[in-house]
Amino acid sequence: xxxxxxxxxxxxxxxxxxxxxxxxxxxxxxxxxxxxxxxxxxxxxxxxxxxxxxxxxxxxxxxxxxxxxxxxxxxxxxxxxxxxxxxxxxxxxxxxxxxxxxxxxxxxxxxxxxxxxxxxxxxxxxxxxxxxxxxxxxxxxxxxxxxxxxxxxxxxxxxxxxxxxxxxxxxxxxxxxxxxxxxxxxxxxxxxxxxxxxxxxxxxxxxxxxxxxxxxxxxxxxx
Amino acid sequence: xxxxxxxxxxxxxxxxxxxxxxxxxxxxxxxxxxxxxxxxxxxxxxxxxxxxxxxxxxxxxxxxxxxxxxxxxxxxxxxxxxxxxxxxxxxxxxxxxxxxxxxxxxxxxxxxxxxxxxxxxxxxxxxxxxxxxxxxxxxxxxxxxxxxxxxxxxxxxxxxxxxxxxxxxxxxxxxxxxxxxxxxxxxxxxxxxxxxxxxxxxxxxxxxxxxxxxxxxxxxxxx
Amino acid sequence: xxxxxxxxxxxxxxxxxxxxxxxxxxxxxxxxxxxxxxxxxxxxxxxxxxxxxxxxxxxxxxxxxxxxxxxxxxxxxxxxxxxxxxxxxxxxxxxxxxxxxxxxxxxxxxxxxxxxxxxxxxxxxxxxxxxxxxxxxxxxxxxxxxxxxxxxxxxxxxxxxxxxxxxxxxxxxxxxxxxxxxxxxxxxxxxxxxxxxxxxxxxxxxxxxxxxxxxxxxxxxxx
Amino acid sequence: xxxxxxxxxxxxxxxxxxxxxxxxxxxxxxxxxxxxxxxxxxxxxxxxxxxxxxxxxxxxxxxxxxxxxxxxxxxxxxxxxxxxxxxxxxxxxxxxxxxxxxxxxxxxxxxxxxxxxxxxxxxxxxxxxxxxxxxxxxxxxxxxxxxxxxxxxxxxxxxxxxxxxxxxxxxxxxxxxxxxxxxxxxxxxxxxxxxxxxxxxxxxxxxxxxxxxxxxxxxxxxx
Numbered sequence: 001x002x003x004x005x006x007x008x009x010x011x012x013x014x015x016x017x018x019x020x021x022x023x024x025x026x027x028x029x030x031x032x033x034x035x036x037x038x039x040x041x042x043x044x045x046x047x048x049x050x051x052x053x054x055x056x057x058x059x060x061x062x063x064x065x066x067x068x069x070x071x072x073x074x075x076x077x078x079x080x081x082x083x084x085x086x087x088x089x090x091x092x093x094x095x096x097x098x099x100x101x102x103x104x105x106x107x108x109x110x111x112x113x114x115x116x117x118x119x120x121x122x123x124x125x126x127x128x129x130x131x132x133x134x135x136x137x138x139x140x141x142x143x144x145x146x147x148x149x150x151x152x153x154x155x156x157x158x159x160x161x162x163x164x165x166x167x168x169x170x171x172x173x174x175x176x177x178x179x180x181x182x183x184x185x186x187x188x189x190x191x192x193x194x195x196x197x198x199x200x201x202x203x204x205x206x207x208x209x210x211x212x213x214x215x216x217x218x219x220x221x222x223x
Numbered sequence: 224x225x226x227x228x229x230x231x232x233x234x235x236x237x238x239x240x241x242x243x244x245x246x247x248x249x250x251x252x253x254x255x256x257x258x259x260x261x262x263x264x265x266x267x268x269x270x271x272x273x274x275x276x277x278x279x280x281x282x283x284x285x286x287x288x289x290x291x292x293x294x295x296x297x298x299x300x301x302x303x304x305x306x307x308x309x310x311x312x313x314x315x316x317x318x319x320x321x322x323x324x325x326x327x328x329x330x331x332x333x334x335x336x337x338x339x340x341x342x343x344x345x346x347x348x349x350x351x352x353x354x355x356x357x358x359x360x361x362x363x364x365x366x367x368x369x370x371x372x373x374x375x376x377x378x379x380x381x382x383x384x385x386x387x388x389x390x391x392x393x394x395x396x397x398x399x400x401x402x403x404x405x406x407x408x409x410x411x412x413x414x415x416x417x418x419x420x421x422x423x424x425x426x427x428x429x430x431x432x433x434x435x436x437x438x439x440x441x442x443x444x445x446x
Numbered sequence: 447x448x449x450x451x452x453x454x455x456x457x458x459x460x461x462x463x464x465x466x467x468x469x470x471x472x473x474x475x476x477x478x479x480x481x482x483x484x485x486x487x488x489x490x491x492x493x494x495x496x497x498x499x500x501x502x503x504x505x506x507x508x509x510x511x512x513x514x515x516x517x518x519x520x521x522x523x524x525x526x527x528x529x530x531x532x533x534x535x536x537x538x539x540x541x542x543x544x545x546x547x548x549x550x551x552x553x554x555x556x557x558x559x560x561x562x563x564x565x566x567x568x569x570x571x572x573x574x575x576x577x578x579x580x581x582x583x584x585x586x587x588x589x590x591x592x593x594x595x596x597x598x599x600x601x602x603x604x605x606x607x608x609x610x611x612x613x614x615x616x617x618x619x620x621x622x623x624x625x626x627x628x629x630x631x632x633x634x635x636x637x638x639x640x641x642x643x644x645x646x647x648x649x650x651x652x653x654x655x656x657x658x659x660x661x662x663x664x665x666x667x668x669x
Numbered sequence: 670x671x672x673x674x675x676x677x678x679x680x681x682x683x684x685x686x687x688x689x690x691x692x693x694x695x696x697x698x699x700x701x702x703x704x705x706x707x708x709x710x711x712x713x714x715x716x717x718x719x720x721x722x723x724x725x726x727x728x729x730x731x732x733x734x735x736x737x738x739x740x741x742x743x744x745x746x747x748x749x750x751x752x753x754x755x756x757x758x759x760x761x762x763x764x765x766x767x768x769x770x771x772x773x774x775x776x777x778x779x780x781x782x783x784x785x786x787x788x789x790x791x792x793x794x795x796x797x798x799x800x801x802x803x804x805x806x807x808x809x810x811x812x813x814x815x816x817x818x819x820x821x822x823x824x825x826x827x828x829x830x831x832x833x834x835x836x837x838x839x840x841x842x843x844x845x846x847x848x849x850x851x852x853x854x855x856x857x858x859x860x861x862x863x864x865x866x867x868x869x870x871x872x873x874x875x876x877x878x879x880x881x882x883x884x885x886x887x888x889x890x891x892x
Contacts, residue, residue, distance in 0.1 A: 001315050001399075004257060005425060007274030008412060015271065016410035023266070027408035028323055032265035034227060040283045040303055042255035043246075045270050048238065048277075051230030058265045061284040062299040063306055069515030069608050072570055072742055073296050076285040079345030080263055083286055086339060087325070092224050100251055102310070116309060118388075122302030124518055131610035135618045135663050158607055162515050164577035165341075167601070172581045176224075185250035187239035189231060197662065202228060216643065217581050296518060447761050447845075450703060451871060453720030454858060461717065462856035469712070473854035474769055478711035480673060486729045486749055488701035489692075491716050494684065494723075497676030506709045507730040508745040509752055519742050522731040525791030526709055529732055532785060533771070538670050546697055548756070562755060564834075568748030611787075622670075631696035633685035635677060648674060 022054055032058040035084040037077070037156075038096040039065045039103070043184050046096070058084050064103030064152065065095055067159040068125045078163060085165045085175060093160065096180040096189075097153045104148050129155040150199055153179040153192060157211050173215030245277055255281040258307040260300070260379075261319040262288045262326065266407050269319070281307050287326030287375065288318055291348045292385040301386060308388045308398060316383065319403040319412075320376045327371050351378035373422055376402040376415060380434050396438030468500055478504040481530040483523070483602075484542040485511045485549070489630050492542070504530050510549030510598065511541055513605040514571045524609060531611045531621060539606065542626040542635075543599045550594050575601040596645055599625040599638060603657050619661030691723055701727040704753040706746070706825075707765040708734045708772070712853045715765070727753050733772030733821065734764055737794045738831040747832060754834045754844060762829065765849040765858075766822045773817050797824035819868055822848040822861060826880050842884030 016023070036046050037060045046052065046059050060080045068075040084090045097104075103123060106112055107130050113120040129152035136151075138144045157179050160166055169175035179192035181199060190199040193209035200209055239246070259269050260283045269275065269282050283303050291298040307313045320327075326346060329335055330353050336343040352375035359374075361367045380402050383389055392398035402415035404422060413422040416432035423432055462469070482492050483506045492498065492505050506526050514521040530536045543550075549569060552558055553576050559566040575598035582597075584590045603625050606612055615621035625638035627645060636645040639655035646655055685692070705715050706729045715721065715728050729749050737744040753759045766773075772792060775781055776799050782789040798821035805820075807813045826848050829835055838844035848861035850868060859868040862878035869878055 001257060001401075001431075003279070004273045004275065005431065008272060008425060010274045011272050012410060015274075020410075023410060024408055026266045030265045030325075034224060035263075040258075040281050040307075042253045042278045042281045043249045045277060047268050048270060049231060049234050050227045051233045051238075052227065054268060054271075055265050056226070058263050059284050060263045061282050063303045066299065068299075069517060069605070070570075070574065071515060071517045071519070072567060073517070073519060074341045074344035076289065076291075076299055076345055079341040080286045082339055082341040083325070084263075102253075102306070116305055118297045118302040118305040121297035121518060122299055124516075127610040128516065128608055128613050131614040132617045132662075135614055137663070155608075155613070158604075158613075159515070161604055162574055162608060164573045167574050167604075168577035168581055171578045178224075185247055187235060187243075187246060202231060208224075208228065216578075217583070447703060447847075447877075449725070450719045450721065451877065454718060454871060456720045457718050458856060461720075466856075469856060470854055472712045476711045476771075480670060481709075486704075486727050486753075488699045488724045488727045489695045491723060493714050494716060495677060495680050496673045497679045497684075498673065500714060500717075501711045502672070504709050504711045505730050507728050509749045512745065514745075520787045520790035522735065522737075522745055522791055525787040526732045528785055528787040529771070530709075548699075548752070562751055564743045564748040564751040567743035568745055624670075631693055633681060633689075633692060648677060654670075654674065 019054065026055045030055050030058070030088070032056055032084075032088055032090060034058070034092040034094060035060065035081065035088075035090045036094050036096065037061070037065055037067065038094075038182075039063065039098055039101060041098060041101065043100075044096075044098050044182060049182065049187070049189075058088060058090060063119065063122060064101065064126055065097050065156060066103075066122070066125045066152075067095065067156045067163075069159040069162040070164065081160070081163055082165045085169050089174070091174065092176050092178060093166070094178040094180055095153055095156045095160065096182055097149045098182040099146075099149070099184050101145075101149055104145060104152060107148060107152075108144070125159070126152055126155065128158065149181055150192075153181060157192070170212060171216045173218035176210060176212045179211045242277065249278045253278050253281070253311070255279055255307075255311055255313055257281070257315040257317060258283065258304065258311075258313045259317050259319065260284070260288055260290065261317075261405075262286065262321055262324060264321060264324065266323075267319075267321050267405060272405065272410070272412070281311060281313060286342065286345060287324065287349055288320050288379060289326075289345070289348045289375075290318065290379045290382040290386075292382045293387065304383070304386055305388045308392050312397070314397065315399050315401060316389070317401040317403055318376055318379045318383065319405055320372045321405040322369075322372070322407050324368075324372055327368060327375060330371060330375075331367070348382070349375055349378065351381065372404055373415075376404060380415070393435060394439045396441035399433060399435045402434045465500065472501045476501050476504070476534070478502055478530075478534055478536060480504070480538040480540060481506065481527065481534075481536045482540050482542065483507070483511055483513065484540075484628075485509065485544055485547060487544060487547065489546075490542075490544050490628060495628065495633070495635075504534060504536060509565065509568060510547065510572055511543050511602060512549075512568070512571045512598075513541065513602045513609075515605045515608040516610065527606070527609055528611045531615050535620070537620065538622050538624060539612070540624045540626055541599055541602045541606065542628055543595045544628040545592075545595070545630050547591075547595055550591060550598060553594060553598075554590070571605070572598055572601065574604065595627055596638075599627060603638070616658060617662045619664035622656060622658045625657045688723065695724045699724050699727070699757070701725055701753075701757055701759060703727070703761040703763060704729065704750065704757075704759045705763050705765065706730070706734055706736065707763075707851075708732065708767055708770060710767060710770065712769075713765075713767050713851060718851065718856070718858070727757060727759060732788065732791060733770065733795055734766050734825060735772075735791070735794045735821075736764065736825045736828040736832075738828045739833065750829070750832055751834045754838050758843070760843070761845050761847060762835070763847040763849055764822055764825045764829065765851055766818045767851040768815075768818070768853050770814075770818055773814060773821060776817060776821075777813070794828070795821055795824065797827065818850055819861075822850060826861070839881060840885045842887035845879060845881045848880045 191209040414432040579597040637655040802820040860878040
């Protein structure tokens, strides 16, 4: 904790003064273009790995970068996405998993969850990934973990599509959704290509892989 | 989105190479000392404002830095805290609100939530703050927003104490909990002092304000 | 009620004797090839409109032919589908909406639901359809109702894909899913074509429209 | 599936033409006199076994002909019954179990449910039956299954009485409720007699067994 308080004073003296104008401008409102949903893991640092500036990304973080599907019981994720899409009007939602994820490893060894009833209940929202993953024919332990992590991102994209606000924005072309995985060791991001059904590196140039199918009733088409 | 992909490549070329060893060391495990629970707001950047290094803080973010109390339906927050306390064994949990919070402003004008059914349902977990705040006698609009933001941090600390894993770790002295508010415009943090029942600036030296009451059965006392 | 008891005796004397052997054979087990999920509406008669024999179709019926997505709270639909896919090993699931559906009409006039709190809560599972439908540019009342009914079938197919047992069976090619709409007045069925994103008549010959994307890891491919 | 599509075309050519007027008349509304709640089992065919005509019975089907009691989380059954009683104003609700029911057999061998988490969760609503049944002193396996099936119908009638809309309609005499069991092998229905607390054959003439206690405040009495 002392480390963090020192870090805060370092921020106050070395970082903040240079960004004073930015923060003053942002003091009364935010207009992020992207919602970034990732894991709470301490090694994943969204703003750092995207060199994002204050005000750019609306960041939701939980265990396992999970989006519970829309239901009678409202989750924090569902509320945040409704806010991002309908109030902030973000144009993109990224669901970003990562290597060596504790939640994914727990899914592989359910017996480890005996003493963690709340984590076990929460990971029910990752069962979709786990069942599909069980159909895989991967060999090594590492390959298996990678496969499950990929299936989880794909599954959460499926859940995302069950949110009414998301489905409407996808249908009229106002929103695009993305599924990424961040490799901690190599600092590398791969993105899900919905057409090819596979992940490939996020490239600087060229067409980016997209998880979103085409809009069904693009607003522009009505004009 | 192009901005973020550029930002990612900037990270890959300018930042990652200098931290390669850190990330390689962290590739197979995390040992954060603190769980930091804050708002998804794009202007709040936990790692930046605490100069935190990869692996240091386990970061949960949702709308309004809310901790639903422990109940039959398990929320993502409750699962994450259980994981942080029982598996990662963090020594601190910080709940950090911030100035100009959209969730707090929405609480003040419930009519704005008519078209946002999920946000409205989620903010039910901030009603505790809203009811207490209604007893306040603040004058200006700004003071009112500040008062509600403070009450919300205090209310979420109360909810935090309803989690069995937290209550147990508090009782045996393994955990301390903190309530902070980050002022976006001035880059300043104030912390809740549970004894004085007020917020005061987080200072570099001297005794820090604490929200935690003393441990009831400190493990050390058993020795 | 007297009508039904008379009807039962008519069945006992005129229908049952001719099917005695079929029923005796079925007395100790069922092996339906298809799960048929449709509305409770009294004008929809699945076995009649498909000339299905006893033992052929496992029939789930509720208000609005709805499949709540997979979540912590288990619904009857989710339990039934798990049973159909994992125990009965059905090869097909059909979600069948219909014309003049009271649930769809209620969605269009939410004020009609004020006195029906449970129906309103249940129809939350059709909000996905309602939001996407709001992006449509249909003209007449009839067209609107048809559009909403179609969107609801598509939305429930989305929900269906969030069920782990369904996703796994789709991935390995053991299951195919279908979205149909039955027109009461004309006794006609149209089926959703997932590739063309539209409904077309169910034809006797030729390739049938399918809602299912191709299997990702067909079991046969592993051989 | 080909069988069903053939069956559909058979319906279109041989059945529908003779009922064209009935279906045209029903195209814009239903007025069923009875709600029939039974199991999804493929061998139970409500319209066939009651010789019911289109528009006569509102048919709800799930696994085990279960009615979850009224609670915070709204089930599809509760919504459907509210709709049937308050909008369709049905005069009767029949809960109909059947012989060789997979759900009842699963209740007897809970170990069979290990791989079926959703079915297990759903059958929690049949625990009422299971506990009462455990007090029985039946001898053969067949007798036991019959006893459990009967207890389940009785238990679901109890749950039915916990629905506010049902309780109100029972109190004013607008609704009567019935508990039946259909024997697949013999095509025979027995009905629960609430006064004698036993099941007996549904007869064509004479007073039918009734599960409903007398109305408390019959509307007619007010006249």
